[in-house]
Amino acid sequence: MYKKIFSVYCLLPVLLLIFSAFVNAAEVKDIRVAQQSGVTRLVFELNAEAQHRMFTLSKPDRVVLDISDSDISQAIVNNLAALSSSVLLRVRYAKRDNGVRFVLDLNQQVKAKTTELSAAGDYGPRIMVELEYGKPKTATVVKSLASISNAKRDVVVVIDPGHGGKDPGALGQYNVREKDIVLSIGKELARRLNALQGVKAVLTRSTDEYLQLRDRSRIAREANADLLISIHADAFTKASARGASVWALSLGGKTSEMGRWLAQQEQSADLVGGISLDDKDQLLAEVLLDMSMNSTIQMSLDIGAQVLSEMKGVAVLHKDTVQQAGFVVLKSPDIPSILIETGFVSNKTEAKNLSSGTYRRRLANSIAKGVEDFFTKNPPDDSYIAWRQKQKSGYTYTVSKGDTLSEIARKNGVSLGALRAANTLKNDVIWVGQKLSIPAS
Incomplete structure (x- = not known):
């Protein structure tokens, strides 16, 4: 037992050295994708400036983006599979040489270019990747990984x-x-x-x-x-x-x-x-x-x-x-x-x-x-399957700051009248910390 504890402590200096290499690294805080006529744009938002390079590969078609001296937030990693467009199949990533490599898998050849955008307003430094291609297919809604980090996700089976x-x-x-x-x-x-x-x-x-x-x-x-x-x-x-x-x-x-x-x-x-x-x-x-x-x-x-x-x-x-x-x-x-x-x-x-x-x-x-x-x-807690089961059986919601009764009803897929009735509410006044019963939908 003591030998095991001693071995763990011996590892601490090594771990500290590893972690110290990332202390000053920029972090990819969000990735947004938008599609217009014949163009898909990906914006990689950082919390600090970082150097990057981009190149393309074929058979299969890919665009590779290397961002040096950087890391990626776990929330983005958890939702990376959500990024796609009519030309973008998926986005993959890997840690590489104290930086992050992103691989954009494509379904056809594109003309790719990058643009560095300075911090402005609520946005930090950004790297924009533009993918120009031929006739566009079905339009894709703009997606932001940071905004969907708490969304109801699919169970992923590889x-x-x-x-x-x-x-x-x-x-x-x-x-x-x-x-x-x-x-x-x-x-x-x-x-x-x-x-x-x-x-x-x-x-x-x-x-x-x-x-x-x-x-x-x-x-x-x-x-x-x-x-x-x-x-x-x-x-x-x-x-x-x-x-x-x-x-x-x-x-x-x-x-x-x-x-x-x-x-x-x-x-x-x-x-x-x-x-x-x-x-x-x-x-x-x-x-x-x-x-x-x-x-x-x-x-x-x-x-x-x-x-x-x-x-x-x-x-x-x-x-x-x-x-x-x-x-x-x-x-x-x-x-x-x-x-x-x-x-x-x-x-x-x-x-x-x-x-x-x-x-x-x-x-x-x-x-x-x-x-x-x-x-x-056995659905994962943050999955659509778990959410759907809650909707069928009903569950309890705790009111948070900024919540309104109508917004709670909308988010949980029930009518405002049904929510009032389930909680015997005479009006729409609620308070932080209040427990509301969400009726089965």
Whole structure:
């Protein structure tokens, strides 16, 4: 015990040095996006001036903005996935050389330029990125990440079809390839989830491209994922092996010989959230793992159990409980993650099933149903799903400074008359700290 405490104190000087590098850094406080005819403008608002550089990349089309000696507020990070326009698919970010790199993923080529704007009025220094392109599509409402930081958000599910590109994955009976099967299932799963109100699906790949394991976890982190689902269709040394299964991460021993074998096939490096532990003190590595991953693993097991219960109506199961193994793609300390083995392409029956579009759609639907059931029962507090459930059941609202009764009614989706009636109010006079019952809508 004393050795552990001593080790933590020994780390404090190192942590102070790391944090001191950011004391004087500018911070990205807000990002706003607006679209006009043929132009999308992004404005990056800072609290201090900072140098920047911009360049473009193709195949796929991207614009990269590096802001030096800067950081980004957590509120912006949490809502980065909300930024889009008719040409802007998404905005990603990464910390880089004491600064922040933003990558703007585009759906076509653009002419890009940047302009530095000085502080003025209520605004601090700003960097404006203009994306000029051809005929505009549907107009996009101006979005400000700072203003939507408390908005009702979607539950984000990142779907990762395994392998791809130069890596075909398992090759099975009837010449089926794992990378093709899992991409088809992944796209269908994304379509099913996106059809649910309050759920947003993000694919790590939507084409036949190769992604490293680190890239898959990075995409999930940049999308602020609530869940990562990695989809596979493996082969085994024995053609008799069959059955779908759901896996979560294990920090200790694998739960089966199959788990040891599969983990060995799917990984090439031992990472935790993209950070190698090879050079870390063993005690520090254990503390990092234990503190950050235990609750995440438990949630992964719970989600996996819900998905497995739905899959058994479609597929033969290899195991009827969630299995655990050390898959690299599941090792994001703060993102619940499951890996689904949809079957074994080395088995003739399952290779035939997985070659069927009808079967793949049924399987994707069962996975989507399991995800929907879990988040309906366990929605994140700031999500639309949680808000919708409150609306159905009614709840209590505490009056804050500046609130009016009509505004409270509007924000909570009820009529002013219903709000008065639920609280037996004779007029619209309210006071700070007052508890109001919000009736079911």
